[in-house]
Each structure stands twice: as structure tokens, then as C-alpha cells.
Amino acid sequence: MVEARSGGAPTVLRVVLGKRLQDLREKAGLSFEQAAAALDVTHATVRRMEKAEVGLKIPYVEKLLATYGIADATEIEGFVSLAREANRPGWWHRFREVLPDWFSAYVSLESEANLIRGYQPAYVPGLLQTEEYARAVLRAGMPHACNDDIDRSVALRLERQSLLTRENAPTLWVVMDETVLRRPIGDDPRVMRDQIGRLVEATALPNVRLQIIPFAAGPHPAMYGPFHIFRFPIPELPDIAYAESLVGAQYFDQRNDVSQFLEALDRMCAQAAPAHATEDILGGFRKEI
Incomplete structure (x- = not known):
């Protein structure tokens, strides 16, 4: 680990x-x-x-x-x-006052990976969040943080997003639960409409693949919580899985452990709506808001 x-x-x-x-x-x-x-x-x-x-x-x-x-x-x-x-500290070191060590490792992995796969049951992945959506999510997750810390955390999240459009950008393949689209985030419905619009834009990127698991698909192997898997163009570095909790995170690099995450994700991809249908699904949710 x-x-x-x-x-x-x-x-x-x-x-x-x-x-x-x-x-x-x-x-x-x-x-x-x-x-x-x-x-x-x-x-x-x-x-x-x-x-x-x-x-x-x-x-x-x-x-x-x-x-x-x-x-x-x-x-x-x-x-x-x-x-x-x-x-040498990474670029994210500038945000060290709002970035715990356990998540610094995540940002480092994210920055070097050529494939990022994940499952999100509750909210849009940070790499695809709008500024207002990110602010609302961070405020809910850090209720005691001062406004300056929230601002810095939002700035960090937005800066991370630049990796999706850089040269040799990684492939991002995320499975989201339908809950993500149905849970209202922010005080104004516009926040969710804009966020879904951002997801629609993301589906047009050649390196982004989004799938949505509808409620009708029933139970799936990862109902216990979110996780990500990183793959790298470096022979010495194995796939690494990341699982987060309220107080920290765990990083797994043993083959047997990572294989379980990969198998769960593959099963969920099979249960989810196909990626080519995601834009239409998002459009339908946007009309409901």
C-alpha cells in the first residue's frame, strides 16, 4: 500500500x-x-x-x-x-495550507497518470466541476472553513482541471451514479443546470468518457463508496487505486487489491448506460431542473 x-x-x-x-x-x-x-x-x-x-x-x-x-x-x-x-515540491505545493498530505499524493498521481478511471456516487468529479458547483460542494464538506480557505480550495480544484486539455492529456473515464444528477447542489437551480452543461461539453472531449448508472440498474459492486484507479506510462509504477474517507485516504498498489477495484469498475461499466448515450441522458436531466 x-x-x-x-x-x-x-x-x-x-x-x-x-x-x-x-x-x-x-x-x-x-x-x-x-x-x-x-x-x-x-x-x-x-x-x-x-x-x-x-x-x-x-x-x-x-x-x-x-x-x-x-x-x-x-x-x-x-x-x-x-x-x-x-x-522539489509539485505545483500544488502553493496550496499546501488547504491541501492535506493524503490528498497531495492524489494530485501528484492525477498529474502523472495517462489513464484515470473512477466511480462517483454522490457528486461530479472534481476535474469536471464548475466553479460554483465546486464552491457549494467544498462548503458542504468543510462547514467550519473560512471563506479564504474555500476560495483557495476552489482555485486548486480549477487549476487541476487544466490537465484534461494539456498536451498528452490523460484519458478520464468516470462512472457516475444517477444520484449525482438528481441531488441539488447550490442555492440556485442554475448551479446544477450549468454543471450539467459542463458535463455535456466534457463528453465532446476525445479523452473524456462518462457513463451514468441509472437507479433501474439496481445494486452494483461499489455501493460502499467512491474510488479512483490511476495508470501510468512508467514501467516501474503499477496501477494505483485510491479510496477516500472523511478523515483521510488509502492508496493501494498491490496487484490483488487493485484487481478488485478494476473488476468492480468493469462490472459497473457494463451495468451503466453506454457512453454514447450520456449526452442525451444529461440533456434530459437538464430539462428537468
């Missing part, structure tokens, strides 16, 4: 480099204890570096590479350069 601990959520690159260090250690036939002895630290430090739970100290990285038998100066320089880049 990938963890986001206090003290800085891992960037995707840090996760990748941690896995590379693990591979190098195992190929060298060294235990955690043996690697730690070279650094004069506890074995827990090496474990945490490999799991991306701590930053990559450059002297530690250089010493480990030498211990693992890496002698090529160009290879060492390249790895160290990537380690320095991995330690």
Missing part, C-alpha cells in the same frame, strides 16, 4: 525512484540491514526511502548506488538529477 504521511506526500517520481532503489538493492543481493549499514542508519530508513515515505537525501542516494555496484558516472548523475527533481 502506498502511504501519504505527514511531513510531505510523495511525488510520483519519488515513488518511481524508490522502486528503482529497491530493484537495485535486490539485484545486488543485499538486505535492508546491509544497505542501512553502508549509510550508518537503521534499516527503517532504507525501507522508507524505497516506499517513498521520506525525501531522497542526495548523499544517501549516491552512497546506496555505490553500494549496489553502480559505477557508471553517467548513470549515477542521471539518477541523482532525478532524485533532486523528485524532492
Whole structure:
């Protein structure tokens, strides 16, 4: 399981480099204890570096590479350069006052994925929300937050959306429950009408696929809550599943765990209305508001 601990959520690159260090250690036939002895630290430090739970100290990285038998100066320089880049905060660091560590990891994964799949039972995914809809949802979820924090959270959410129209944009494939469209959000019906209009626009994007599960489809495998699955164009990085709660989130990267999320999502896609019908379905809901 990938963890986001206090003290800085891992960037995707840090996760990748941690896995590379693990591979190098195992190929060298060294235990955690043996690697730690070279650094004069506890074995827990090496474990945490490999799991991306701590930053990559450059002297530690250089010493480990030498211990693992890496002698090529160009290879060492390249790895160290990537380690320095991995330690730099992501663009979302500007919003750190309103962004908990457990969600910083999510934004990092989202930014690097080439495929984002998910299920949303209660609200429109953040990447597709209008500003007014986002403000209403965030206010409901953070009832004690001051207006400045809500404003910053909305700004973060809107900035995240730019990834859908960037060069080499990821594919976003989301299944939404009919509840999402029937629950009124905001004080004015216009908020929901505009939000549904935004979803209609999104269906025209070549990299966005939306499906809606109607009430008539009955029960499905993920009625317990929302989740997302990230896939990356990086060989070392496995698919990662994300499940959120009121107080935090869990990130799963073990094949058996992620397979269960994938199977549930595939079953829901089969139960949902086909993507080519989504625009007409949205238009029907918009007329009802």
C-alpha cells in the first residue's frame, strides 16, 4: 500500500525512484540491514526511502548506488538529477495550507497518470466541476472553513482541471451514479443546470468518457463508496487505486487489491448506460431542473 504521511506526500517520481532503489538493492543481493549499514542508519530508513515515505537525501542516494555496484558516472548523475527533481515540491505545493498530505499524493498521481478511471456516487468529479458547483460542494464538506480557505480550495480544484486539455492529456473515464444528477447542489437551480452543461461539453472531449448508472440498474459492486484507479506510462509504477474517507485516504498498489477495484469498475461499466448515450441522458436531466 502506498502511504501519504505527514511531513510531505510523495511525488510520483519519488515513488518511481524508490522502486528503482529497491530493484537495485535486490539485484545486488543485499538486505535492508546491509544497505542501512553502508549509510550508518537503521534499516527503517532504507525501507522508507524505497516506499517513498521520506525525501531522497542526495548523499544517501549516491552512497546506496555505490553500494549496489553502480559505477557508471553517467548513470549515477542521471539518477541523482532525478532524485533532486523528485524532492522539489509539485505545483500544488502553493496550496499546501488547504491541501492535506493524503490528498497531495492524489494530485501528484492525477498529474502523472495517462489513464484515470473512477466511480462517483454522490457528486461530479472534481476535474469536471464548475466553479460554483465546486464552491457549494467544498462548503458542504468543510462547514467550519473560512471563506479564504474555500476560495483557495476552489482555485486548486480549477487549476487541476487544466490537465484534461494539456498536451498528452490523460484519458478520464468516470462512472457516475444517477444520484449525482438528481441531488441539488447550490442555492440556485442554475448551479446544477450549468454543471450539467459542463458535463455535456466534457463528453465532446476525445479523452473524456462518462457513463451514468441509472437507479433501474439496481445494486452494483461499489455501493460502499467512491474510488479512483490511476495508470501510468512508467514501467516501474503499477496501477494505483485510491479510496477516500472523511478523515483521510488509502492508496493501494498491490496487484490483488487493485484487481478488485478494476473488476468492480468493469462490472459497473457494463451495468451503466453506454457512453454514447450520456449526452442525451444529461440533456434530459437538464430539462428537468
